[in-house]
Amino acid sequence: MTLSRMTRLPALSSLEGEDRDRAISHLARLALVGVWLIFLLEPLAAAWSARSGVRGQLGLAATVLFALLYMWHFERSRAFDASTDGLVGQRVTSRRWPRYAVLVALTVAVTLLIGQPGTATWVFLAVSGLWTMPMPYALAIGLALAGGYETLVRVLDGWNRHTGVSLSIVMAMLAVSAARLAMRRTADLSAARRENARLAVEEERHRLARDIHDILGHSLTVITVKAELAGRLLDVDAERARAEIASVEALAREALADVRGAVVGVREISLAGELASARQALTAAGITPRLPTAVDAVDPGLKELFAWTVRESVTNVVRHSGASTCRIDLEPKRIVVRDDGRGAHGGAQGSGLRGLRERARLVGASVTTSSAGENGFEVVVAGK
Incomplete structure (x- = not known):
């Protein structure tokens, strides 16, 4: 210049x-x-x-x-x-x-x-x-x-x-140095705020990606199972086939509403509701559900995380496990989902469990998994 x-x-x-x-x-x-x-x-x-x-x-x-x-x-x-x-x-x-x-x-x-x-x-x-x-x-x-x-x-x-020229030199340099330090701290604060805003946007993107993955993964899995069941029942039990098709329609509408809720950040998920949906999905897939009937003892701060645990774990059981039985045990600060299927084969350790671990990290909980070869797969989520 x-x-x-x-x-x-x-x-x-x-x-x-x-x-x-x-x-x-x-x-x-x-x-x-x-x-x-x-x-x-x-x-x-x-x-x-x-x-x-x-x-x-x-x-x-x-x-x-x-x-x-x-x-x-x-x-x-x-x-x-x-x-x-x-x-x-x-x-x-x-x-x-x-x-x-x-x-x-x-x-x-x-x-x-x-x-x-x-x-x-x-x-x-x-x-x-x-x-x-x-x-x-x-x-x-x-x-x-x-x-x-x-x-x-x-x-x-x-x-x-x-x-007083020498004093003026000293005082002027001190004043300018202090001003520069104040400006630097202000700039650092502004940079920190910009970084926090960027991280907030990134976290919101991760949240949306997790929610969409979990919502569609579960809903489309159940819809696929029910559609296959309805196709098999068409020739042997038309009334039940129509009921399954109606259930597929209801599930599709529910999934659409869930996706819209996830996009605007107002989606609510309940543990009791997810257990009811899990029972329905497991039964439709021919897997015997052994699920708790009450959720009152669960720590309120962990209910949402446990609800996501049920949704993701049951989706994996229906999609990958080939199990005949799925059991869910609830404790105040712990949930265990296990099946008697083929273990971790077929992608059970995919992005769904990664998303579940991220959700658990946000509330200070931990997620552990174990597989006993052909004797099933177990997911344990425990809060502090």
Whole structure:
């Protein structure tokens, strides 16, 4: 960015959203730095009073150039831009050093041409070091400038020892360093909020994926089993076949409602309802259900997790196990689902159980599975 570009900022009225906020922040940073240029009035006044001579004219030009370069250096270096590499060990680009070197040269020139009033530029030189180099180096240069000033006022005739330039250097560097630290913490907080928002969106996507998988996996499995049963009954028991087809229709409508509920995040699932659905699905698949008849003893904080456990486990039993019996045991903080089928063969360890483990992790529960070869498969979910 050149000096001319600094004067061609877009009109705020033409910007919207983040661009407008960025432009306002940009102007605020320039104003924050530019307001302190008022302290260059002393060297300007001293140069102006001596404008009849060459030294005064050169001192006036050098002071103006120093002020302009100081603002340009700040603008290009983005001193308060929290996206830089940090307060300590900040990245130093090759273009910052030449600008800072010119500032040093102008500081020396102003001091030699004007005298002690020109040392006001030392404060700006020390502060600009904070966005030119890593902070430890900048602080060292600032202390060196303060020490150098205190030395000069003691060895040069006519220099006033009570102007407070060294104190101004120290206070200005402390103020700017504190401001940068506050800006950095604010930026870190904003970044943390953005990350939390991203994680919330990601978690919602995972929740939706789990719910859709579990809803459709269970519902379509039961619908498939009932449709096959209805097909077999068409020639032997038309009334029962019609009843199974009606049940398939009801299940399809229920699945559609469940999917809609999952999408808007208001789907409710009950343990008692899932046990009733499990009994129906197991019976339709020709598997003998041995299920509890009451859920009152279950910890209320675990009922939803246990309901998902019943749904996912029974879906796997119907789809994969080839079992003849399925048993569910309920305890206040524990549920066990076991069958006497072919064990973990056929994908029982698929994405359904992964989703169940994620649900359990969210409430501090654990999921364990075991397979006894041809003697069945067992899922145990236990809360704390």
